[in-house]
Amino acid sequence: MNLLSDIEPFMLRAFAVAVVMGPLCALLGVFVTARRMAFFSDTIAHGALAGIGLGFLLGFEDPTWPMVLFSLLVAAAILWLKEHTDLLTDTIMALLLSGSVAFGIIVLSLLKNRRGELHRYLFGDILSVGPDDVWLAVVLCGAIGVWLFAKLSPLALLTASEDLAHVCGVRTRWLNYAFVLVLTVVVSLSIRLLGIILVTSLVVIPPAAARNLARNLRQQLILSLIIGLFGGAAGTVASYHWDIPCGPAIVMACIAVFIGSLLVSKLWLNKPVKAA
Amino acid sequence: MNQPSHTTCSHSAADIAVSVRDLRVTLGGQAILRGVNLHLHRGQLVALIGPNGSGKTTLLRAIVGLQKPDSGEVRLFGESNLQKALPRVGYVPQRLALDRSFILSVREFLALRLRETQHWFWHRHRDTDDRLRAGMAELGAESLLDRPIAALSGGQLQRVLIVFALLRNPDLLLLDEPTAGVDTPGEQDFYETIAEVHRRHKLTVVLVSHDLSMVHRHASWVYALNGVVCCEGSPEHVMNADSLKEAYGLNVTPYHHHHNHSHGPGGGAAQ
Numbered sequence: 186m187n188l189l190s191d192i193e194p195f196m197l198r199a200f201a202v203a204v205v206m207g208p209l210c211a212l213l214g215v216f217v218t219a220r221r222m223a224f225f226s227d228t229i230a231h232g233a234l235a236g237i238g239l240g241f242l243l244g245f246e247d248p249t250w251p252m253v254l255f256s257l258l259v260a261a262a263i264l265w266l267k268e269h270t271d272l273l274t275d276t277i278m279a280l281l282l283s284g285s286v287a288f289g290i291i292v293l294s295l296l297k298n299r300r301g302e303l304h305r306y307l308f309g310d311i312l313s314v315g316p317d318d319v320w321l322a323v324v325l326c327g328a329i330g331v332w333l334f335a336k337l338s339p340l341a342l343l344t345a346s347e348d349l350a351h352v353c354g355v356r357t358r359w360l361n362y363a364f365v366l367v368l369t370v371v372v373s374l375s376i377r378l379l380g381i382i383l384v385t386s387l388v389v390i391p392p393a394a395a396r397n398l399a400r401n402l403r404q405q406l407i408l409s410l411i412i413g414l415f416g417g418a419a420g421t422v423a424s425y426h427w428d429i430p431c432g433p434a435i436v437m438a439c440i441a442v443f444i445g446s447l448l449v450s451k452l453w454l455n456k457p458v459k460a461a
Numbered sequence: 462m463n464q465p466s467h468t469t470c471s472h473s474a475a476d477i478a479v480s481v482r483d484l485r486v487t488l489g490g491q492a493i494l495r496g497v498n499l500h501l502h503r504g505q506l507v508a509l510i511g512p513n514g515s516g517k518t519t520l521l522r523a524i525v526g527l528q529k530p531d532s533g534e535v536r537l538f539g540e541s542n543l544q545k546a547l548p549r550v551g552y553v554p555q556r557l558a559l560d561r562s563f564i565l566s567v568r569e570f571l572a573l574r575l576r577e578t579q580h581w582f583w584h585r586h587r588d589t590d591d592r593l594r595a596g597m598a599e600l601g602a603e604s605l606l607d608r609p610i611a612a613l614s615g616g617q618l619q620r621v622l623i624v625f626a627l628l629r630n631p632d633l634l635l636l637d638e639p640t641a642g643v644d645t646p647g648e649q650d651f652y653e654t655i656a657e658v659h660r661r662h663k664l665t666v667v668l669v670s671h672d673l674s675m676v677h678r679h680a681s682w683v684y685a686l687n688g689v690v691c692c693e694g695s696p697e698h699v700m701n702a703d704s705l706k707e708a709y710g711l712n713v714t715p716y717h718h719h720h721n722h723s724h725g726p727g728g729g730a731a732q
Contacts, residue, residue, distance in 0.1 A: 219563040337582060342573045345565055345610070349625075352525050352552040353574060354544065401566035401609070403582050 196425050199311035199378065201319050203417030203435060205326040206375045211391035211413025212333060213368055215406055218392045219344050225263065225365075226372055227385040228278040232259030233373045234381055235285035237306050238292030241299045249318075249374070256373040259285060260365050309380030309432030311424070318377060325374065329367050340364065341402060379432040390439040391416060397446040398454065412442050477539065478503045478633050478665040479524055484533035486519050493519045495688045496533070503632070506659045506666045508680035508696070510673065515687040517669045518555055521637050524667075525552050537633065551626025555637040555669075557618065559611040567613070567621055568593060568606045574628040596624040599661075600654060615642020616651070627658065633665045634658070640672070648672065652679055673700065 217226055236255025240248025259281050266277045293303050305313060333340075342350040343360055351357050368388075375384050395408035420435025427434075479501040486494040493516045501507050509517050522528035524535055526543035537546035571593045572581035597603045600620040605613065613621060619639050626634055639655065640648045652672070656679045659666045670676055676683055676696055683699040685692040692699050 219560060221560070221562075338573050338576050341565060341569070344563055345559060345570060345573070346554070346557055348522075348527055348554050349552070349557070351527055352547055352550065353576075354547050396562070396564060399564055401607075402564055402569050405564050406582070 195312055195314065198314045198316065198319050199431055200421045202314055202322045202378055203421045204414060205322050206378060207387060207413040207417025208410045209326045209330060209371055210375060210387040211409040212406060213371060214388040214392040215409050216340055216344055217368060217388050223385060223389050224275060224278050226368060226388050228263065228282045229256045229260050229369050230372050230376060230381050230384045231282045232256045232285040233376050234289030234306065238289040241296050242292050253370060253373045256369045260369045306376060307380050307382055308430060309378050309383065311378065311431040314377055322374060329371060379435060383432045383436050386436045386439060387413065390443050394443040394446040397450040412439065415442065476502055480536045482534045484523060484535065485531045486523060486528055487531055492688065497690055499684055499690055501665060501667060503665050504663060505681045506656065506679055508676040508683045509667060509669045509686055510676060510683060511686035517686055518637055520686065521635050521669060524635065525550060548629060549632045551631035551634045553622045553626050553636045553639055556641050557622060561611045563611055565610050567608055567610050570610045571625055571628060574625050596628055600624050616644065616647050619643060627662065631664060636666065636668045638669050
């Protein structure tokens with residue numbers, strides 16, 4: 186208790202958000218990486234910048250909801266353009282990514298008193314994590330975590346093959362939409378902590394490190410969750426200790442685990458890079 | 462020999478596994494299925510033959526609801542709501558492309574068919590495990606249980622997909638060119654296995670195939686497809702029918718005719 190009371194409250198709040206968002210992003214990330222949606226996650230994160238600018242423009246003091254809503258809009262736009270045009274998915278995403286960044290920056294530069302906000306949202310700022318954000322993160326992560334575990338089998342089946350999932354009775358269309366919705370909400374809410382530029386790392390690095398060590402999906406899910414938890418916790422502690430920015434510290438903690446996992450897989454596990 | 466009777470009049474509705482009525486599917490502006498009618502009786506091993514692009518895969522996909530038809534109707538076991546009938550169906554798609562980055566093991570993949578997250582994620586049940594093992598043993602693939610599914614060879618993957626399809630004891634098994642990834646010497650073996658599965662499980666099997674000698678040996682009923690059903694009947698009947706040659710001939714014609722002249726009746730659209 187004594188130890189906790191010495192730590193500043195904003196740090197505790199950042200720690201709390203990091204240890205719930207870290208594992209959740211990492212768990213979602215297993216499916217995101219396997220479904221080649223890493224760039225998708227990056228695009229909706231950048232979409233948030235337009236939402237932030239719009240939120241301030243409309244007079245919101247806390248632009249969380251405009252941010253989430255605009256990310257959802259970008260996600261919906263990706264899906265719609267994918268279905269209704271002949272454009273390739275990465276073309277669509279590059280277009281929306283740069284479009285929303287440009288829009289967000291223009292709006293923020295027009296709002297003279299909000300120019301400092303850009304840096305905070307691009308790179309994350311734990312000082313901006315308020316008590317309400319902690320509750321939001323905990324409740325939301327709880328709900329999404331329960332949903333994720335309830336849908337683990339259908340999601341795994343969907344990732345393996347949409348056709349097979351359909352024949353096995355999975356409502357593939359709805360599950361796809363639900364997954365995008367959940368990913369968008371989680372990514373845009375993690376922006377506070379990690380910033381727009383780094384947020385995708387929490388979705389990509391833990392599953393990648395886990396992939397180096399795992400021999401099946403179960404192992405990858407469990408390892409990814411542990412690495413996400415470790416990255417979130419170690420990053421915030423390091424940030425406090427050495428007075429370095431929190432987001433980059435979390436990313437570097439995850440990168441360290443990734444390098445370790447790569448060494449272990451090459452030196453001890455002898456896992457073939459590609460099965461013959 | 463006249464066209465054998467195959468309509469519902471001589472059989473009760475309960476005897477029909479799949480009925481397709483006037484099914485039309487257009488893909489990319491091209492009419493792939495132009496009014497397909499068929500009624501598959503339960504317990505048969507039905508072969509679906511036809512040239513490339515004749516709509517065999519599209520027909521199979523429409524039967525399981527993966528392809529929405531422009532018009533027409535599919536009923537599985539008399540049920541027009543396909544979603545309801547799907548638990549009774551096993552489906553093996555053609556050349557399933559699995560991403561190597563997805564590390565699903567064969568054991569986990571099979572458990573997904575049983576929708577038992579409990580089994581593959583939380584705690585392994587002996588009963589479920591025995592069931593998976595027995596299924597794999599039947600197809601001679603027991604040793605593959607712990608391999609990542611994306612690392613299997615074509616033939617191994619097909620066997621695993623058949624085990625997957627059979628796990629919930631379906632009444633209907635649909636196989637889309639099951640030997641597509643299998644090497645030529647293994648093909649004969651593979652068809653024997655499917656025929657054996659058909660006998661042992663007493664189910665209805667629909668098989669898309671190019672291999673006419675296989676069809677002759679194992680199928681109890683054959684449909685020749687080319688946008689429409691050109692010909693159907695026993696293998697002997699279909700193999701000797703002029704309409705079969707016509708069905709294949711129609712598809713060959715465009716490869717030789719690049720100049721613009723109109724063909725006589727029956728030369729263009731099939732039927």
